[in-house]
Amino acid sequence: xAALDQLIDALRKxxxxxxxxxxxxxxxxxxxxxxxxxxxxxxxxxxxARIQTCTRCHSFAEAPVCAVCSDGTRDPALLAxxxxxxxxxxxxxxxxxxxxxxxxxxxxxxxxxxxPKDIGAEALLHRATDGLVREVILxxxxxxxxxxxxxxxxxxxxxxxxxxxxxxxxxxxxSELEFVDLGTLAHALADRR
Amino acid sequence: xAALDQLIDALRKxxxxxxxxxxxxxxxxxxxxxxxxxxxxxxxxxxxARIQTCTRCHSFAEAPVCAVCSDGTRDPALLAxxxxxxxxxxxxxxxxxxxxxxxxxxxxxxxxxxxPKDIGAEALLHRATDGLVREVILxxxxxxxxxxxxxxxxxxxxxxxxxxxxxxxxxxxxSELEFVDLGTLAHALADRR
Numbered sequence: 027x028a029a030l031d032q033l034i035d036a037l038r039k040x041x042x043x044x045x046x047x048x049x050x051x052x053x054x055x056x057x058x059x060x061x062x063x064x065x066x067x068x069x070x071x072x073x074x075a076r077i078q079t080c081t082r083c084h085s086f087a088e089a090p091v092c093a094v095c096s097d098g099t100r101d102p103a104l105l106a107x108x109x110x111x112x113x114x115x116x117x118x119x120x121x122x123x124x125x126x127x128x129x130x131x132x133x134x135x136x137x138x139x140x141x142p143k144d145i146g147a148e149a150l151l152h153r154a155t156d157g158l159v160r161e162v163i164l165x166x167x168x169x170x171x172x173x174x175x176x177x178x179x180x181x182x183x184x185x186x187x188x189x190x191x192x193x194x195x196x197x198x199x200x201s202e203l204e205f206v207d208l209g210t211l212a213h214a215l216a217d218r219r
Numbered sequence: 220x221a222a223l224d225q226l227i228d229a230l231r232k233x234x235x236x237x238x239x240x241x242x243x244x245x246x247x248x249x250x251x252x253x254x255x256x257x258x259x260x261x262x263x264x265x266x267x268a269r270i271q272t273c274t275r276c277h278s279f280a281e282a283p284v285c286a287v288c289s290d291g292t293r294d295p296a297l298l299a300x301x302x303x304x305x306x307x308x309x310x311x312x313x314x315x316x317x318x319x320x321x322x323x324x325x326x327x328x329x330x331x332x333x334x335p336k337d338i339g340a341e342a343l344l345h346r347a348t349d350g351l352v353r354e355v356i357l358x359x360x361x362x363x364x365x366x367x368x369x370x371x372x373x374x375x376x377x378x379x380x381x382x383x384x385x386x387x388x389x390x391x392x393x394s395e396l397e398f399v400d401l402g403t404l405a406h407a408l409a410d411r412r
Contacts, residue, residue: 027281029262029269036262039255040230041247047235053305054234055263056270056279062232063263069222069229070248070260076222077249086249088220112246 030056082153084129084146085111094118094127101125102158107150107179108165109133109172117165125163128153133166133175142178150179154188161189168195223249275346277339278304278322287311287320294318295351300343300372301358302326302365310358318356321346326359326368335371343372347381354382361388 030052037048055063079085080092087093094100094114104125108114114127130145154162162183166172180190195213197206206214223245230241248256272278273285280286287293287307297318301307307320323338347355355376359365373383388406390399399407 027270027279027286029266029281030279033262033266036255036259037233039248039252039259040233040244042240042243049305050235051233052266053303055232056266057304059232060267062229063267066229066232067260067263067267069226070256070263073222073226073245073249074253074256074260077220086220086223088222093220110246111250112242 080129083114083127084131084149085114085127103160104163105154105159105161106163106165109167109175113165113167126159130166130175133169133171134178135171136174142175142182145175147179147182151182151186154183155186159188161191163191163193165193168193273322276307276320276322277324277342278307278320296353297356298347298352298354299356299358302360302368306358306360319352323359323368326362326364327371328364329367335368335375338368340372340375344375344379347376348379352381354384356384356386358386361386 033052033056034045034048037043037051038045040048043051055066076088077086078088078090080087080090080095082091082095085092085094087095089096101124104123105128106114106117106123106125107128107130108117109130109132111129114129117123117127128150130150132140132145134140134142134145153159162179164176164180166175166179176192180192183190194217195210196217197203197210197214203211226245226249227238227241230236230244231238233241236244248259269281270279271281271283273280273283273288275284275288278285278287280288282289294317297316298321299307299310299316299318300321300323301310302323302325304322307322310316310320321343323343325333325338327333327335327338346352355372357369357373359368359372369385373385376383387410388403389410390396390403390407396404
């Protein structure tokens with residue numbers, strides 16, 4: 027059935043959804059939750075129409091400039107650099123950061139041929155040298171690619187006379203020492219306070 | 220962001236998708252696959268508009284009567300009863316059945332207060348007594364509820380003078396005996412041939 031197969035194909039665009047799950051989802055929606063399917067179609071269309079990229083921080087925004095960048099009560103001396111809007115959302119939910127953000131277009135990856143240019147390094151340098159930013163917090167992932175990204179951007183930012191920092195590495199809150207990996211433990215020891 | 224939150228809520232309508240996955244999916248679609256999001260919205264809308272229930276077998280259909288029921292080359296003496304359109308699709312893909320189908324509205328469940336009436340037993344009796352059907356194959360699941368469904372429907376169908384059968388229970392093809400559960404083994408022994 028053409029319409030059913032097309033729906034199953036489209037559901038496979040979702041991350042983590044293979045052919046079996048896509049089929050289960052399609053059957054479920056059509057048989058048991060047509061209202062849910064309608065809401066999902068509407069939610070997608072609405073989000074695509076309304077959510078754009080903030081011209082200032084490159085995160086998601088429903089206006090040319092996002093709500094965070096438009097918030098005049100934040101500290102203009104602090105700029106946190108993250109890989110994705112999702113990372114920004116996590117930092118924001120932590121409730122312990124009151125500066126502004128800059129969202130990269132991912133992280134550098136020699137394997138996938140993605141260099142600093144491809145993730146928006148120039149736009150970051152432009153944003154960070156507005157005369158107000160004093161410290162750039164490189165909040166990229168603690169993976170090889172995230173570290174490489176932080177290193178490359180950090181060098182460029184330091185060359186502009188900016189203070190550059192990185193999130194602290196250490197033992198996650200609530201975790202038992204026994205189950206913490208050795209690399210993390212080594213960092214937590216070295217950075218003890 | 221209202222549009223983002225609504226999209227995340229809508230994605231949670233998908234079976235097996237919790238809050239974390241829904242968020243990941245929303246961010247992924249908006250950041251990396253806007254075309255995929257568009258295709259998914261279109262696929263949903265299209266499927267909802269085009270896929271209805273076949274008036275004859277109650278499976279999915281893009282016309283009042285589905286392609287299988289309209290296929291005059293099948294054996295009208297055989298009617299397979301399944302719980303869902305997905306079950307019908309699996310039987311059909313096996314390539315070893317050439318009769319017609321009847322799709323129930325699920326299976327009886329005393330706990331959820333679903334009796335034979337709620338799954339379309341009357342429509343099945345009506346369909347099975349068209350004068351052409353000779354044998355009804357009860358292809359409901361081999362779970363407690365599926366077995367109960369098969370038992371109740373089987374009694375009603377036998378009362379109409381119809382031959383009633385059930386799919387064979389046994390060791391799945393390709394499986395090692397060591398890992399087959401004991402109930403299945405017991406059935407495979409009893410039904411040996």
